[in-house]
Amino acid sequence: MDDNQDQDVIIQIDHVTKSFGKIHALKGVSTTVKRGEVLVIIGPSGSGKSTLLRCINMLEFPDSGQIMVDGIPVMHKATNINAVRAEVGMVFQQFNLFPHLTVLENVILAQRVVRKRKREEAEQIALQQLKHVGIPEKANSYPGELSGGQQQRVAIARALAMNPKIMLFDEPTSALDPEMIKEVLDVMLALAKEGMTMVVVSHEMGFTRAAANRVVFMDMGKIVEEGSPDSIFKNPTEERTRLFLSQILH
Amino acid sequence: MSTEKIGKGRLFPSVSDMEKWPWWALVIALAAVFIVFNIFNSASYQDAFGFIREGIFTTIRVTLTAYGIAILGGLFLGLGRVSKNVFYYNFATLYVELMRGIPMLVIILYGAFVVVPLGLEIASGLGTWMTRFPLLAGWGASLQHLDIQNVDMSARAIAGLAMGYAAFEAEVFRAGIQSIERGQMEAARSLGMNYVEAMRYVILPQAFSRVLPPLGNDFIAILKDSSLISVLAVRDITQLGKLYRARTFSSFEAYNTMAFLYLSMTISLSLGVKFIEKRLRRGR
Numbered sequence: 283m284d285d286n287q288d289q290d291v292i293i294q295i296d297h298v299t300k301s302f303g304k305i306h307a308l309k310g311v312s313t314t315v316k317r318g319e320v321l322v323i324i325g326p327s328g329s330g331k332s333t334l335l336r337c338i339n340m341l342e343f344p345d346s347g348q349i350m351v352d353g354i355p356v357m358h359k360a361t362n363i364n365a366v367r368a369e370v371g372m373v374f375q376q377f378n379l380f381p382h383l384t385v386l387e388n389v390i391l392a393q394r395v396v397r398k399r400k401r402e403e404a405e406q407i408a409l410q411q412l413k414h415v416g417i418p419e420k421a422n423s424y425p426g427e428l429s430g431g432q433q434q435r436v437a438i439a440r441a442l443a444m445n446p447k448i449m450l451f452d453e454p455t456s457a458l459d460p461e462m463i464k465e466v467l468d469v470m471l472a473l474a475k476e477g478m479t480m481v482v483v484s485h486e487m488g489f490t491r492a493a494a495n496r497v498v499f500m501d502m503g504k505i506v507e508e509g510s511p512d513s514i515f516k517n518p519t520e521e522r523t524r525l526f527l528s529q530i531l532h
Numbered sequence: 533m534s535t536e537k538i539g540k541g542r543l544f545p546s547v548s549d550m551e552k553w554p555w556w557a558l559v560i561a562l563a564a565v566f567i568v569f570n571i572f573n574s575a576s577y578q579d580a581f582g583f584i585r586e587g588i589f590t591t592i593r594v595t596l597t598a599y600g601i602a603i604l605g606g607l608f609l610g611l612g613r614v615s616k617n618v619f620y621y622n623f624a625t626l627y628v629e630l631m632r633g634i635p636m637l638v639i640i641l642y643g644a645f646v647v648v649p650l651g652l653e654i655a656s657g658l659g660t661w662m663t664r665f666p667l668l669a670g671w672g673a674s675l676q677h678l679d680i681q682n683v684d685m686s687a688r689a690i691a692g693l694a695m696g697y698a699a700f701e702a703e704v705f706r707a708g709i710q711s712i713e714r715g716q717m718e719a720a721r722s723l724g725m726n727y728v729e730a731m732r733y734v735i736l737p738q739a740f741s742r743v744l745p746p747l748g749n750d751f752i753a754i755l756k757d758s759s760l761i762s763v764l765a766v767r768d769i770t771q772l773g774k775l776y777r778a779r780t781f782s783s784f785e786a787y788n789t790m791a792f793l794y795l796s797m798t799i800s801l802s803l804g805v806k807f808i809e810k811r812l813r814r815g816r
């Protein structure tokens with residue numbers, strides 16, 4: 283706050299560790315995300331990418347370290363984590379839409395419950411967001427009637443309707459059939475262009491090249507290397523990064 | 533013929549149409565026709581039915597009230613069974629384990645003769661204490677005059693049945709809540725809802741529709757178990773049937789009529805449950 287450098291930092295992660303029993307999912311991870319920045323996290327399965335992302339909005343509680351989100355120490359007992367989460371949208375691999383509600387109700391619910399918006403206002407914002415992700419005509423369908431790509435776009439609209447300051451994406455396209463990946467990535471790309479702060483776990487190279495300001499490579503619970511997409515993809519300094527990239531790029 | 537139809541490659545060998553036919557339903561239907569015919573035509577069945585008839589309302593009233601309380605209690609306890617709060621979880625678990633280990637008949641006796649009298653005594657003692665404070669005196673006075681003598685046996689029977697069934701419904705709700713994918717709670721929480729809001733708007737509505745069939749089955753079960761309250765001399769179908777037999781020694785008429793009355797209720801209810809199940813499966 284008092285220091286100029288920090289004014290642009292919206293997420294600050296300091297020496298965060300997290301274990302699940304004997305598994306050390308995060309072994310001291312530190313990084314920062316600036317306002318408006320798009321950070322893409324890559325790394326092999328089990329390297330702790332999801333865990334790190336889920337620590338940012340406290341879906342996982344770290345064992346030690348410090349996390350600041352928009353100046354708020356989220357791990358502090360006194361912090362109202364629900365208020366922080368309302369400012370941090372999250373999109374899951376499995377969409378996690380509410381199957382008992384229509385698409386419109388999915389996008390309205392948290393606006394009403396958390397943001398305390400009036401029905402008309404929430405509905406208007408919901409329709410606007412559904413238009414934003416390109417499926418206003420599905421407003422009255424149920425999630426079960428939608429394709430995977432459409433469901434994921436609704437999930438994005440649901441998160442955006444809260445007017446979050448940050449969006450977290452955990453492999454948003456890896457449960458999708460190949461022909462639907464693009465429609466979701468296009469929405470994400472547009473969001474990045476609008477200046478949304480995004481932290482994305484994804485191995486979509488096209489998206490990363492087009493949208494990412496910075497790429498972080500994680501392995502075994504640690505950040506091995508980070509840099510611009512170009513420097514990571516073309517000139518990785520670490521052998522492990524090179525090995526991993528050769529596997530996913532082949 | 534029929535053995536030829538059993539294909540070797542089939543996962544489930546199919547039976548012929550004759551074998552699949554619901555013969556059991558035919559038997560029940562014939563028995564029902566026999567009893568209904570007798571109720572209208574035989575003087576002794578008419579007499580038995582006339583005597584037992586008034587018990588139908590008692591059975592239905594006790595069942596519905598006890599079930600309603602059991603559902604509310606079961607929801608409260610079921611939420612405790614999935615709660616991270618140590619006291620809430622342990623209280624709910626203790627209650628469920630206790631109740632599940634005691635026969636329903638004993639629970640009913642316990643409810644009627646221990647829990648309800650004790651509860652009233654405590655309430656009336658509290659009332660006496662409250663009369664010392666001017667603000668609470670009004671409520672205190674009405675509590676003070678609670679007396680077990682004024683509580684009729686059917687109310688005590690309801691308490692016992694509800695106590696036992698609350699534990700069963702708790703497990704139904706627990707299973708229903710736990711059957712909802714983890715991602716639902718996470719999605720709700722990630723949007724900023726607190727635990728209670730997520731439960732109320734996201735988890736419970738889904739859990740409810742999943743547990744409708746077991747809840748329906750438990751309604752049938754509590755209807756049948758309501759016959760146990762005849763030990764408290766509550767004049768339900770069973771008690772009146774027993775009384776009728778004791779008076780007339782017509783065991784056939786008394787017990788056939790009783791069984792018929794219960795069966796006609798349970799079978800129509802179970803058809804209802806099957807219908808709900810089918811609709812839910814289609815709706816998925």
Ligand SMILES: Nc1ncnc2c1ncn2[C@@H]1O[C@H](COP(=O)(O)OP(=O)(O)OP(=O)(O)O)[C@@H](O)[C@H]1O
Nearest residue numbers: 302305306307325326327328329330331332333334
């Ligand atoms: N809730 C949990 N309970 C137990 N272990 C867990 C849990 N969540 C994650 N883990 C373990 O922590 C480690 C890191 O998991 P994480 O999901 O963060 O990896 P990831 O990089 O996202 O992998 P993937 O690419 O497969 O999604 C793994 O070994 C995983 O098995």
Ligand SMILES: [Mg+2]
Nearest residue numbers: 331332333453
């Ligand atoms: Mg993951």
